[in-house]
Amino acid sequence: MEQSRRGQIIDMLKQDPLTLKGLAKLLEVPLKVVEDDLRHIEKSVAPAFKLRQMPPECEQCGFVFRHRTRYTRPSRCPKCKSEHISDGTMQLVAD
Numbered sequence: 001m002e003q004s005r006r007g008q009i010i011d012m013l014k015q016d017p018l019t020l021k022g023l024a025k026l027l028e029v030p031l032k033v034v035e036d037d038l039r040h041i042e043k044s045v046a047p048a049f050k051l052r053q054m055p056p057e058c059e060q061c062g063f064v065f066r067h068r069t070r071y072t073r074p075s076r077c078p079k080c081k082s083e084h085i086s087d088g089t090m091q092l093v094a095d
């Protein structure tokens with residue numbers, strides 16, 4: 001049987017940190033689908049694993065977007081208004 005997409009995401013995130021965009025590209029599905037999968041995955045892998053997110057950063061002023069509740073990249077920096085924001089990465093780590 002073919003492995004489910006969520007199973008694939010779990011395997012990939014256990015191996016390497018990836019961006020939301022990177023996951024969507026690898027799986028050839030829209031970002032929204034990956035976001036939805038991640039929400040389910042976070043619950044299903046707990047408490048053995050947790051999704052560790054490296055926050056996006058403003059490439060202009062270095063502002064770090066901590067405490068994000070979404071997986072997507074913010075569109076603009078609240079501090080300097082730059083739209084050059086790096087993608088945050090995520091990885092599944094044993095808790």
Ligand SMILES: [Zn+2]
Pocket residue numbers: 058059060061062063077078079080081082
């Ligand atoms: Zn900034």
